[in-house]
Amino acid sequence: MRKRILVIEDDPNVLEYMINFLQSGDYDAVGAQNGNTALDIAAGTPFDLITLNMEMHNDSGAVVYKELASSSYNRETPFIFVGGPKDIHQAIPNAVATVTKPFDPDRMLTIIRQTLGE
Secondary structure (H helix, E strand, O other), X not given: OOOEEEEEOOOHHHHHHHHHHHHHOOOEEEEEOOHXXXXXXXXXXXXXXXXXXXXXXXXXXXXXXXXXXOOOOOOOOOEEEEOOOOOHHXXXXXXXXXXXXXXXXXXXXXXXXXXXXX
């Protein structure tokens, strides 16, 4: 069964790239362009991994993280933060990495595979 990844990114070009990139890697990738959409998608749906842009223009990545991580379906889901302070993931439960933009696709894929135990 394909692993499910939720991509939260406010830049439509980056979101489309990430979805296509992950789908070509045989992941079931779903995108959300803002925090509210992400919360709607994740309601009642467990994901294997969530990537979250910490520097969205209209949403606080930290608030979106807190809401998603407190839901019963994604409480244990690992997060990869895109943007934000370097190494912020070290201080946040369930966060496994911080990746800067523009990100290296090979590095991102390596982090994803390691996180998912592949």
